[in-house]
Amino acid sequence: MKVNLNTRILSKNEQAAELNRGFLADHKLACLNLISSPGSGKTTILARTITDLKDKLRIGVIEGDIKTDYDAQRIRTAGAAAVQIETEGACHLSAPQVNWALQKLPVNDLDLVFIENVGNLVCPSAFDLGESGRVVVLSIPEGDDKPAKYPGTFANADVILINKIDLISYLKFDLQRVLADIAVLNSKALIMQISAATGQGMQTWYDWLMDQQTSR
């Protein structure tokens, strides 16, 4: 007898994703799954967003890392509730892990939950967490070949944040190539050029976030 392990694991994930979707809908919570390489600035984007929107949007964060709670600590310092998932080697978050973390957040006092996935452009995009939207971050120092090399991740994004845009004049990065490659993969994604370090372009991102919350 041949046992298809992949099918079994995926369906367990799918079941938990459905539970998460129901839970989020019951609590009128928007939930965004944030995916990128390590070092693209996900946590910095979240920390600045939390600080800048603290009087407008109640944000909670689920942090996924292989090891350490460094990012959850940064989020708490910025003023939001955070739950850390340490995956102990796994290179993506799964829906059951997110289900566990959602129980630990003060969901009745929140408008929006961010899930900061494990830094990895390969497999996080294959796992439905029950989120209401997907945000992919690409930063200028990573290079302009990433959408072409990791098409699955960019094809499934609702928003693509091109972060560290303030560095573009110092590095070899062909923005037109990136925009053209994304256009082939994904015609619906909103593309925003931002710098979480300087604040450039962040207002567009905040406006979109406010819309996510009110559309729930």
Ligand code: MG
């Ligand atoms: Mg991080």
Ligand code: ZN
């Ligand atoms: Zn993985």
